[in-house]
Amino acid sequence: MICDAHTHIKIKDLKYLCDNEIYSMACAMNPEESKELIENTAECKYINPTCAIHPNYSDRYEVSEMMPYFDKVKVIGEIGMDDVWCTVPLVDQRTAFLKQLNIAEETNKPVIIHSKGMERLVADILKNYSMPKIIHWYSSLNYLELYFKMDCYFTIGPGILSGDESVINLVKRLPLNRLLVETDGIEAINWALGKEADIDITKDTLLMMCQKISSIKNEPIELVNENIEKNFLTFF
Numbered sequence: 655m656i657c658d659a660h661t662h663i664k665i666k667d668l669k670y671l672c673d674n675e676i677y678s679m680a681c682a683m684n685p686e687e688s689k690e691l692i693e694n695t696a697e698c699k700y701i702n703p704t705c706a707i708h709p710n711y712s713d714r715y716e717v718s719e720m721m722p723y724f725d726k727v728k729v730i731g732e733i734g735m736d737d738v739w740c741t742v743p744l745v746d747q748r749t750a751f752l753k754q755l756n757i758a759e760e761t762n763k764p765v766i767i768h769s770k771g772m773e774r775l776v777a778d779i780l781k782n783y784s785m786p787k788i789i790h791w792y793s794s795l796n797y798l799e800l801y802f803k804m805d806c807y808f809t810i811g812p813g814i815l816s817g818d819e820s821v822i823n824l825v826k827r828l829p830l831n832r833l834l835v836e837t838d839g840i841e842a843i844n845w846a847l848g849k850e851a852d853i854d855i856t857k858d859t860l861l862m863m864c865q866k867i868s869s870i871k872n873e874p875i876e877l878v879n880e881n882i883e884k885n886f887l888t889f890f
């Protein structure tokens with residue numbers, strides 16, 4: 655079973671993912687994307703839609719606009735804060751983040767967390783919430799112990815294939831029973847690997863990432879895959 659625990663997809667790429675049986679948590683980042691994703695994936699057993707207002711959109715939409723879509727998904731995300739890639743004022747990001755965490759807690763749904771550059775503050779906020787947490791593409795060498803204390807899951811991104819120091823450090827320290835892999839979508843694969851490839855490199859990229867995890871952790875690939883699959887199914 656091939657699992658991608660966090661991706662952004664175009665509807666035209668659904669056929670590739672289903673034909674290749676890639677189990678994916680596909681993430682919509684605003685109300686329009688959520689409507690489109692949920693409608694188009696209703697019949698596809700490989701795609702588990704997740705949705706939320708992404709930090710990038712947190713000054714353009716009200717969280718209340720997401721309510722019809724939150725009802726239809728098993729996982730809320732990605733949500734969080736970012737002061738590296740995102741230019742939206744932090745006050746708006748924080749408001750949307752807290753509102754969506756409260757909804758997830760009330761409805762007992764796991765969350766996917768975006769924390770770029772805000773790892774310390776995001777950990778401080780998350781410790782007040784008890785739902786399962788998936789930390790997406792964690793890219794800091796610091797504060798990991800705060801997240802381990804909360805028993806978070808982590809998605810390892812394609813940066814592992816380009817030697818990203820923070821990703822490799824995380825893989826070394828993370829127990830197999832909390833480890834997932836993600837592509838974050840074809841654009842992120844291309845960004846991480848310096849390529850201009852099409853969706854059809856997704857499967858090989860995921861397989862290579864699992865191999866790399868196996869070699870970094872010095873554990874058999876079968877054991878790595880077995881854990882990734884089990885962890886993924888916790889949320890599916």
Ligand SMILES: [Zn+2]
Binds near residue numbers: 661732790
């Ligand atoms: Zn993402």
